[in-house]
Amino acid sequence: KAGVTQTPRYLIKTRGQQVTLSCSPISGHRSVSWYQQTPGQGLQFLFEYFSETQRNKGNFPGRFSGRQFSNSRSEMNVSTLELGDSALYLCASSHGTNTYNEQFFGPGTRLTVL
């Protein structure tokens, strides 16, 4: 079974630009979560989608948005990039959203904003 895939793996953008990151979950998984990881702030939750509906949202500005398609693939978009958006963006998929559903992570997209 293929794991979670994320594209692109690396991205360099300049301030003010926008970026779209993609995540393909493990086949059969309907839940996709996104996280931002930085050395200073650690792992921070962005949002979670289940069957195309946003279930949870973290404490991020509206510049961060996401969506999930009918095939469970998900995208996240960051508009008007700031230097502080430089981070590793991790996507995770799981069967469901219960307490026992472990999340499986992709390799991440490393975004650098210049």
Added chain:
Amino acid sequence: AQKITQTQPGMFVQEKEAVTLDCTYDTSDPSYGLFWYKQPSSGEMIFLIYQGSYDQQNATEGRYSLNFQKARKSANLVISASQLGDSAMYFCAMRGPDSNYQLIWGAGTKLIIKP
């Protein structure tokens, strides 16, 4: 609100020794799940082990075991016979109704295995 605390920012351990990584949690939910993940320098987060709050026995997965002490609200990860490849960041996480089943993460412990 749910909270995870990992008090060890970093640890050095001699190869082949056992190592215990501490994790304490706080929740008012009776039903919750506890997870441990490993993150090597490559960045990918790797799921290691799961413990449910109602599980009677401590979870084990190969060299990994979870020392679950419910009354003390602790869920320490034990790695037996450590290997050089175990050097990584280790994160404890939990999910339950109190957080709308969102995973709540600890700050992590950086483990370095010395040859």
